[in-house]
Amino acid sequence: MIVDVALQQELVGDVAGTAVVVIDVVRATSVIGAALAAGAEGVRPVGSVDEAREVAAAEDALLVGERGGLAPEGFDLGNSPGDFTERVCSGRRVVLTTTNGTRAVERCVGAERLLAASLTNAEVTARSLADAGHARVLLVCAGSGGLLAIDDVAAAGCLMGNLALQAGAEPSDGARTAAAVFDAWKHDLHGLLRRSVSGRKLTEVGLATDLIACARVDAVPVVAELQADGVFRVPA
Amino acid sequence: MIVDVALQQELVGDVAGTAVVVIDVVRATSVIGAALAAGAEGVRPVGSVDEAREVAAAEDALLVGERGGLAPEGFDLGNSPGDFTERVCSGRRVVLTTTNGTRAVERCVGAERLLAASLTNAEVTARSLADAGHARVLLVCAGSGGLLAIDDVAAAGCLMGNLALQAGAEPSDGARTAAAVFDAWKHDLHGLLRRSVSGRKLTEVGLATDLIACARVDAVPVVAELQADGVFRVPA
Numbered sequence: 001m002i003v004d005v006a007l008q009q010e011l012v013g014d015v016a017g018t019a020v021v022v023i024d025v026v027r028a029t030s031v032i033g034a035a036l037a038a039g040a041e042g043v044r045p046v047g048s049v050d051e052a053r054e055v056a057a058a059e060d061a062l063l064v065g066e067r068g069g070l071a072p073e074g075f076d077l078g079n080s081p082g083d084f085t086e087r088v089c090s091g092r093r094v095v096l097t098t099t100n101g102t103r104a105v106e107r108c109v110g111a112e113r114l115l116a117a118s119l120t121n122a123e124v125t126a127r128s129l130a131d132a133g134h135a136r137v138l139l140v141c142a143g144s145g146g147l148l149a150i151d152d153v154a155a156a157g158c159l160m161g162n163l164a165l166q167a168g169a170e171p172s173d174g175a176r177t178a179a180a181v182f183d184a185w186k187h188d189l190h191g192l193l194r195r196s197v198s199g200r201k202l203t204e205v206g207l208a209t210d211l212i213a214c215a216r217v218d219a220v221p222v223v224a225e226l227q228a229d230g231v232f233r234v235p236a
Numbered sequence: 237m238i239v240d241v242a243l244q245q246e247l248v249g250d251v252a253g254t255a256v257v258v259i260d261v262v263r264a265t266s267v268i269g270a271a272l273a274a275g276a277e278g279v280r281p282v283g284s285v286d287e288a289r290e291v292a293a294a295e296d297a298l299l300v301g302e303r304g305g306l307a308p309e310g311f312d313l314g315n316s317p318g319d320f321t322e323r324v325c326s327g328r329r330v331v332l333t334t335t336n337g338t339r340a341v342e343r344c345v346g347a348e349r350l351l352a353a354s355l356t357n358a359e360v361t362a363r364s365l366a367d368a369g370h371a372r373v374l375l376v377c378a379g380s381g382g383l384l385a386i387d388d389v390a391a392a393g394c395l396m397g398n399l400a401l402q403a404g405a406e407p408s409d410g411a412r413t414a415a416a417v418f419d420a421w422k423h424d425l426h427g428l429l430r431r432s433v434s435g436r437k438l439t440e441v442g443l444a445t446d447l448i449a450c451a452r453v454d455a456v457p458v459v460a461e462l463q464a465d466g467v468f469r470v471p472a
Contacts, residue, residue: 007243007384007413032258150409173386173433177243180420181413196411 001129001167002136005156005174008143009104020111021125021159022120024142024199025214026149027079028101030118031064032232033220034213039090042231043224045102052097052107065097069205081120081213093231100149100198104128104142105226111138114226119155119189119214124221126162127198128235137163139178144198150181151214153195154189155180158217165235190215238364238372239393241410244379249278251268255370255394256283256347257361259354260378260461261450262434263315265387268273269456270317270449271462275326278467279460281338288333298325301333305441310353317356317449329467336385336434340378340458347374350462355391355425355450360457362398364471373399380434386417387432387450390425393418394453417442 006012006195023029044061046093049072056063064077072076077088079098096102101116108114112134117125129137136160141152157178163169164179171179185192193199193211213219214231224232242248257382259265268279281309282288285308292299300313307314313324315334337352344350348370353361364371375395377388392416399405400415407415421428429435429447438446449455460468 008247011244034246147408148410148413150412153409153413160266172383173389174384176386177384177389177417179412180418184416184419195412 001134001163001169002172003139003160003163003169003175005139005141005173005178006174007095007141007153008166009107010146012107012140015108015111017127018107018111018136018138019113020192021115021117021139022104022108022142023152023155024101024104024141025155026196026202027081027117027210027214028098029116029189030081030120031079031084031096032116032203032224034084035089035094036224036234037220037222038084038086040092040094042233043094043096044231045105046095046097047102047106052095054128057097059093059095061093061095063095067099069202069207073205076132079186080210087232100142100144100223104140108140115158116224116232117155119158119217120220121218121222122155123162124223125158125220126159126166127221129163130167147197149196149198151193151198153178153181154185154192176211189217190229220223237370237405238278238375238408239375239396239399239405239411240379240408243342243389243410244378244384245376245411245416246382248343248431251344251347251374253376254262254372255349255365257351257353258319258337258340258344259338259375259376259388259391260337261391262432262438263317263353263446263450264334265352266317266356266450267315267320267332267351268460269354269357270320271325272468273456273458274320274322274326276328276330278469279330279332280467281341282333283338283342284332285333286380287294292331292362293328293355295331297329297331299331303335305438305443316443316446318446329372336378336380340376342375346432349409352460352468353391353395355394355453357396357458360459362395362402364431364459365399366403380437383433384408385432385434385435387436388431389417390421390428397417425453
């Protein structure tokens with residue numbers, strides 16, 4: 001298994017024949033994991049707020065997501081992992097629109113397999129990739145508004161470490177870069193998230209406490225895999 | 237001073253109003269430093285082999301550079317830092333064509349100031365930037381054939397550490413990423429270069445010993461700055 005990391009989604013090229021993991025720690029992929037762990041039937045990422053409203057109405061789904069960090073008018077929930085409780089999610093379809101994570105998912109359509117991962121489900125995601133024995137894995141850091149977001153890089157490094165242990169994966173220079181970031185900050189991931197460009201934006205809109213949940217390594221051990229109908233679910 | 241790092245040259249956007257440092261540790265910017273330290277009058281980077289031949293003839297310059305790691309037919313020297321001795325270089329203009337470093341320089345034309353740096357001249361380059369008091373500094377990792385090259389990232393991290401000390405520079409997430417790589421590998425930079433994509437390519441063409449010179453932090457303390465005539469020189 002060869003593992004590469006796209007440190008920003010703008011660097012993603014052809015993904016055919018590659019198992020892709022999209023990473024948006026603050027907060028899209030942390031929320032996808034949280035919703036699935038809380039019993040949501042599935043999470044459909046959609047690009048625009050208007051499309052999210054339409055699709056959620058048509059699918060009788062929970063309408064969630066953010067613009068500028070906050071829930072748009074009329075949404076059921078924003079993008080805070082802690083709000084995705086069993087009481088709210090169990091058995092429900094979730095329609096999610098976010099700024100960076102959703103765009104990264106759209107960029108990677110055509111991959112052999114597409115997973116969403118975060119610090120919260122790194123080990124279980126690596127296990128799923130190792131068990132499948134993919135030849136090529138690409139970890140895609142969503143970033144923040146066209147900038148590198150170091151929270152995503154740290155999660156890619158965490159995944160890389162797990163893949164090295166579980167599958168003897170060979171790191172590219174990008175994967176080695178991500179591994180160094182995780183290693184430098186693994187004892188203070190919350191501190192790293194507070195310093196990151198995405199964490200600082202979140203703090204500005206009063207949602208700094210979300211960073212605590214996003215920094216909990218392997219706290220939400222579910223795999224999130226995009227299915228043929230465009231919905232993330234826990235694979236059977 | 238705000239310091240950002242473009243982890244690959246493909247991520248460079250508008251550089252107006254920014255002091256840019258192009259980094260191609262293996263080997264273009266290590267060679268530029270070596271040639272200037274050996275007394276070369278200046279180093280002119282040019283894009284193509286044919287253009288290099290023409291310009292070198294017109295300027296009675298030393299014709300140097302590489303394609304696939306090796307000196308093209310009829311060149312005076314390849315791209316090995318150790319070959320740039322005073323006996324060969326003193327007082328001479330050098331015309332240099334390389335694959336990744338030259339392209340990165342071309343991408344950054346229009347910057348407020350453009351320097352070439354490597355591990356070998358990191359501290360002196362940081363000192364020059366700190367003394368000038370630039371508001372924005374961008375460190376550009378040249379990469380290797382469109383891929384991230386971790387040797388360039390390590391040198392960017394070394395520069396970032398120096399800029400933090402010398403100018404109290406504020407790191408972006410990209411700069412923090414580079415700093416983590418340098419910190420992880422600072423006691424075995426030669427080992428990192430051997431593992432890097434650029435180092436492995438060089439080893440394949442029999443030039444692994446060049447990596448020893450490229451890994452020597454601050455061994456060649458000269459600043460290389462692009463002048464208005466398109467030539468890198470030690471600034472007055």
